[in-house]
Amino acid sequence: MGPKSRVGSCRAQRASLFNPKDFRFQAVWDVTRRKHERATWGVGVFEVDGDIEDANVTQAHISQLVDQARRLRQVSHCMTVLVVSDDPVFLTAFAEWSIKHYLFAWSTRLLVLTYLPLSSLQGLHKLLSSNNGMLILLKSDISSTRFTTETNIIVAIEVINYHTIYWTEDPKAPGGRRLSLSGALDKTVRYLAQGMNFTYTYVRSKSHTFGSKQRNGSWTGMIGMIVREEADFAPGPFTYSPDRAEVVDYSPAVWTDTLKMASGRQQPEIDPWGFLFPFTSLAWIAVLISLLEIFLVLVGLSWLSDSNCKHQMWENDALNLLRIFLQQEAVVDGRSWWWKRVLVGVWILATLVLTKSYAGNLMSLLAVRHIPQPYQSIWDVLSDPSVVMIWHKDSYYEQYLSTVQTGIFREVLELKEEDRLIFRTQSQFSESLHNLVRPGSHVFFDVGVTVINTVAKEFSKTGRCEYFISEKGYLSTPFAMVTKKNNHLFHGMNDK
Known part of the structure; x- marks a missing residue:
């Protein structure tokens, strides 16, 4: 027209x-x-x-x-x-x-x-x-986002450690059973289905991954299903990325998270250098300086008081001061000058206070065994040639590593040439954590909520806390659901 x-x-x-x-x-x-x-x-x-x-x-x-x-x-x-x-x-x-x-x-x-x-x-x-x-x-009215007739929506899902995927018997479904999901994302899908008047069917991708862009321009995983219109939307949750935004539409962010690292928790042990810990480095330096100053004062005053001091064994004064500090026997000549006896007495009193404080702190330290945690950051992992890193396969983070040109994550990518960088799917995380990370030969990197929940599931199985989660986070990113590009579901989901 x-x-x-x-x-x-x-x-x-x-x-x-x-x-x-x-x-x-x-x-x-x-x-x-x-x-x-x-x-x-x-x-x-x-x-x-x-x-x-x-x-x-x-x-x-x-x-x-x-x-x-x-x-x-x-x-x-x-x-x-x-x-x-x-x-x-x-x-x-x-x-x-x-x-x-x-x-x-x-x-x-x-x-x-x-x-x-x-x-x-x-x-x-x-x-x-x-x-x-x-x-x-x-903004569309809520009523305008509802389907007027019965509509079945295909929803792509994948295994994540804080949800459960299982099969249930359903005579109406192909093969007599249907895929089911339990957890917060399933509640979200059910809420959308009720508000927008549609039924849904869960499906999984052949690669069992979230999806990443290949060199030929195709997509794998759940993103690939959305692009090929094999699914209408996926609850994910997916990280925002420019490449994904070209082929799918994002819902408003569900939450924001960072990458965390999990490593095997080593056995408690007594640190062989624990005898140095009762005093800080500054305290040890102050003690040594005080010892040297008293010795120089003794030698200087001896030279001023007795011109024949150079013929005496002044080394005995240094040894006496050191013996007093180590709580060993020390002999002071009674014919020594009064100021010499005073200085030695002051040093004895100072040493007594120091040794009592040292002994009390050392007793407390030896009563608590030390648990070494060598991997506090990515730099610690890069510096250890014996450890291997595990990352999420076919994810935004794998794609990010493949495109980064400089910085610490470029060094992480270079570990692949040394066979120190491997990738695993979500369904393999628990097995990798138990068999590889727990013995200490590997460390695990992924989104904080995934790392925490994977470790929590392992604790539920064994009843033991065998992993250490780093406090520092990397690559803070928002997470959201995705739909097909320009899909009519997009506005309705955003309204809900």
């Missing part, structure tokens, strides 16, 4: 525009003259049919629409343009033709109404920024 115009009641025309059944590409011009002029207002309506598959025909219709609207503006004193559409292609084309043919003057007011998200409206930026325009993003 080509462009057409009609004039009628302003109220009646506006009411018809918001009928969901007639919601096509429409542009409405509300023409109003000066207040002191009478009967000089009207409404012009121009429509372009969005069902035409020929792009050239659509472009020709938009060109005629803009040309007629420009002639209407030329005979109008003040014009308000209302553009209503939910098709990004039409809006972009309309913006280009409007700028190219100088449709809008300085006095023209432009209002664009659409249900599209802001990310789909980049083509309107130049038009709105260079004219007296306003953009209004509409």
Whole structure:
């Protein structure tokens, strides 16, 4: 249907525009003259049919629409343009033709109404920024997001450690059984199904992965099922990434998390260097400096008091001070100068206080066994040539490692050449944690909630805490559900 115009009641025309059944590409011009002029207002309506598959025909219709609207503006004193559409292609084309043919003057007011998200409206930026325009993003009514007839939705799911996938008997399902899911994501899917009036069927990908982009441009895992339209949406949860955003639409973020590291917790042991720990390094330095100062004072005063001091065994003074510090027998000549006896006495009192404090702290330290945890960060893992890192297979993080050029994660990728970097799927995490990470030969990297829940499941099985989770996190990213690109489910899910 080509462009057409009609004039009628302003109220009646506006009411018809918001009928969901007639919601096509429409542009409405509300023409109003000066207040002191009478009967000089009207409404012009121009429509372009969005069902035409020929792009050239659509472009020709938009060109005629803009040309007629420009002639209407030329005979109008003040014009308000209302553009209503939910098709990004039409809006972009309309913006280009409007700028190219100088449709809008300085006095023209432009209002664009659409249900599209802001990310789909980049083509309107130049038009709105260079004219007296306003953009209004509409929200669908809850009732409009419900299916009017029974609809079955295919939902892609995958094993994650804080949920359970299992088969249940169902005579109506192919093969007499259907795939089921338990956990928070299943509750989310059931909530959406109730609110949007649809039934659903769970499916899994052949690779049992979340999905990553291959060199040939194809996608694996759940993302691949969405791209190939084998599934309508996937609860995931998926990390945001530019590559994924090109082929799927993201829901609002469910939560944000960081990468965590889990390593095997070693056996408690007594540190052989524990005798140094009662004092800090500064305390040890202060003791040694005090010992040296007292010795120099003794030697200096001896030289000033007795010119024959150089013939005496002054080394005995240094040895006596050291014996006192080590709580060994020390002999001080009774014929020594009074100041010498005073200095030695002061050193004896100071040493007594130090040794009592040292003995008490050492007793406390030896009563508690030390559990060594050598892997506190990625740098610790990179520095140990004997440990292997485990990452999530066919995930956003594997794809990120394959594209990073510099920094610490580039060094992580280079571990693959040394056979120190391997990838496992979610369903293999528990086995890898028990057989590889627990003995201490491997460390496990993944999203914090996955690491914590995987370790918690292992604790439930064994009753022992055999793993250490790092406090430091890496690569903070949001997580969300995904749908097919431009899928009608997208707006309904976002409303819910």
